[in-house]
Amino acid sequence: MSTGTLRGDRATSGEVRLTAEAAALRARFPARPAVGSWDATCQDRRSVLARLLAPPFTAGSPSTQHGRRFALLRFLDWLEAQPGRTWQERWNASGVDTGGRADPHWKDVPVQWLKRTGRTAADGTFIDTAIGSGLLVLACGDVVRPSVSWLLTARTIRTIADEMARTRDPAGFAALHTASRDGVVSRLTTLGALNRIAVILAAKGGRICDITVGDCLELLELGYQYGERGTGGEGPYFYQLLHAIGVFPAEAPPTVRMFSTAYRGQGSPEQLVDRYDLACRPVRDLLVDYLRERRPGLSYKSFDRLACHLGLLFWKDLEEHHPGISSLSLAPDVAAVWKQRLRTRPAGTAREDGAVDRLPRSDVAGVLKTVRAFYLDIAQWSAEDPARWGRWVARCPVRPTDIPSCKERGARKSRMDQRTRERLPAVAAMVGILDKARADAAALLAAARRASTGEQFSAAGRTLRRVSPKRASPLVWAEDAAGARRDLIREEDRAFWAWAAVEVLRHTGIRAEELCELCHHSLVQYRPPDTGELVPLLHIAPSKTDQERLLVISPELADVLATIIQRIRAGDGSVPLVAVYGRDRVWSPPMPLLFQHPVGMENRPLTPQAIAGLMRGALTGAGLRDASGKPLRITPHDFRRIFATEAMMNGMPPHIAQLLLGHRDINITLGYKAVYPEEAISSHRAFIARRREQRPSEEYRTPTEEEWDEFLGHFQRRRVALGDCGRAYGTSCIHEHSCVRCSLLRVDPTQRPRLEAIRDNLAARVAEAEREGWAGEAEGLKISLAAAAAKLAELDGLAARRAVADLGMPAFRDIAGRTVGMPAGLA
Secondary structure (H helix, E strand, C coil): CCCCCCCCEECCCCCEECCHHHHHHHHHCCCCCCCCCCCHHHCCHHHHHHHHCCCCCCCCCHHHHHHHHHHHHHHHHHHHCCCCCCHHHHHHHCCCCCCCCCCCCCCHHHHHHHHHCCCCCCCCCHHHHHHHHHHHHHHHCCCCCCCHHHHHHCCCCCCHHHHHHHHCCHHHHHHHHHHHCCCECCHHHHHHHHHHHHHHHHHHCCCHHHCCHHHHHHHHHHHHHCCCCCCCCCCCHHHHHHHHCCCCCCCCCCCHHHHCCCCCCCCCHHHHHHCCCCCCHHHHHHHHHHHHHHHHHCCHHHHHHHHHHHHHHHHHHHHHHCCCCCCCCCCHHHHHHHHHHHCEEEEEEECCCCCEEEEECCCHHHHHHHHHHHHHHHHHHHHHCHHHHHHHCCCCCCCHHHCCCHHHHHHHHHHHHHHHHHHCCCHHHHHHHHHHHHHHHHHHHHHHHHCCCCCEEEECCEEEEEECCCCCCCCCEEECCCCCEEEHHHHHHHHHHHHHHHHHHHHHCCCHHHHHCCEHHHEEEECCCCCCCCEEEEEECCCCCCCCEEEECCHHHHHHHHHHHHHHCCCCCCCCCECCECCCCCECCCECECCEEEEECEEEECCHHHHHHHHHHHHCCCCCECCCCCECCCCHHHHHHHHHHHHHHCCCCHHHHHHHHCCCCHHHHHHHCCCCCHHHHHHHHHHHHHHHHHCCHHHHCCCCHHHHHHHHHHHHHCEECCEEECCCCCCCCCCCCCCCCCCCEEECHHHHHHHHHHHHHHHHHHHHHHHHCCHHHHHHHHHHHHHHHHHHHHHHHHHHHCCCCCCCCCCHHHHHHHCCCCCCCCC
């Protein structure tokens, strides 16, 4: 079996190649080789018939058993006429199974021989359909072992799974049926998976416990080779079933997605350039060499984008419009029309006259910068290695003035600011919509599970009717008044994860990629030695800028994380481990990710694209509109800009926001702020510059015990009667201790009676002021009364959302060595 048939990346010639990771696993877990002889195939005809005509091979009804006996006898007659010492050698010599795709008319070979030799009636038709059952009995009895390729493509023995379960390994198939009931999959998918497992047993022999990882990978390779779509039971679900019952060793791949056609792995420079089928071979080789030189300093995503800009948007476009071009020295008119074409892209659909509409391209500046850097790099490298790069030096077709100017960048900043300003006021309404949708979907699902088939049920203000699926399935289907069928399990899953993603994004401002990589290990805690107060922290793994950071978890975010952990925990209380296909197109070790959901027999991580899709679907029909009256669309990255805008509007210094967002340059953080006065930016940056000049070098030393005690004392002094003050370290109260009015006050739920007493007292004082005619006093008291009522409403909302769960967070001392340095003796 060639290892070049499992689909990983497709070259221009149509050849399917393994990815590097898939090839390594394929070599580590080889398939069982096909053997030529074993006990059952060496038996004589009498012994074979005695075994295969006795239980458990006998059929349930006499008529079926009579037909099988007749087909078995005739099939053995035909095999005996073939050369060979064993039944397997005779099967191989017959020419029916050549190790490749099965002939759809393979039964004509034995049938015509039987009719020609008089072993069956020449005009009989029963043998035409019954001959397949003879081979089925021989395969289940391990007398002959057809090849995997032949069994996959011979559609005439469809009941092989049922027969294998009855005759070869009843206990093994019973375990598979039990495991399949735990997965949310259709009966068609389960039957297809069992059939593929039976194919492995028929081709390799043994029982289910003898199946190896390599056997499964070999079957998948052939399935991809023969164009199986991965649906209708043809997918890799059989691997997950075998993995669930513990057939494979602990070091086996946790998911067969590592070999899926959707995950191609990292491509080499040659593979990335050859995707575009460039006609000029010298330029193709130049681009490959250039990419190889640039590869060490780039992430794979940037590397792939570089290949696309140079190979597709630059040179492939030139070849299509200027056939025969072979030099980087472009004529001025050729360069001008290329830059003009670059400003638009095809809309994707053609008109009736065949023309294709074109839309403005958003990444024109990135492509122009890439091409300019390409020319300048070659010119610079030619001075160091003229033999390699000298002949390609040419005048750069991209002038500095071609790249979008500051005015255009300012216009883009204005568009993004307007987008943020439109979405920031809608966040509260959107959160309410998503929370209600989550609760309604959960209520509908719970009511549907209590209802029987055909029964109507009502929940969340809707009345549906429980219907049974077209095929046996663990899914919960319902039908509305219009007759539309709804998968309530899928609806509840999508509603929950849309709500969870929005809540985490708006409270943290992290990137969508970082959201999908949050795991149970990201939750850490720290307790100051004096107060013992728990400070929960969220560890953000290095992402775009390779900078890890720690964020303080607010009470609202803690409730959301607790709800997520409660949902994903397994029956034993642990968080399932899932493998992630990361941004660099490599598989990570299994991790306890927070954003995971069950798919079939396994838990799969949610991707950034899936998060964006969930948000789009959840907001469809929500009624939110932008300034132009169109439905409001919010992406995960919008919450990052909203978080930065809200933080700096509430007084957070830009350099602190920069640390929270993980930006390398503070100008990027300032660009996220929708409205920020220029004089405030200039004054603050000047203040920072003066402070840095005046700051003595002693401040960079390790703090003393007294300084550390003073630092901890700050957090003790933030404790007030109603809860905790959230002011930053080194700052005093700027609200003159008007805690009820202060937005930084975090009210302790246990202090609700005290807050209610304050509200009642304020109401009485307002009444007294109005009665006495103290208009100024009444106005100030009304402000305090409204603030107290708002904080009581916040407590009510917090209590409604609160979910109590043990997060299982490690102590701060467990992660201090890799995150935060502390003075000795204080850990």
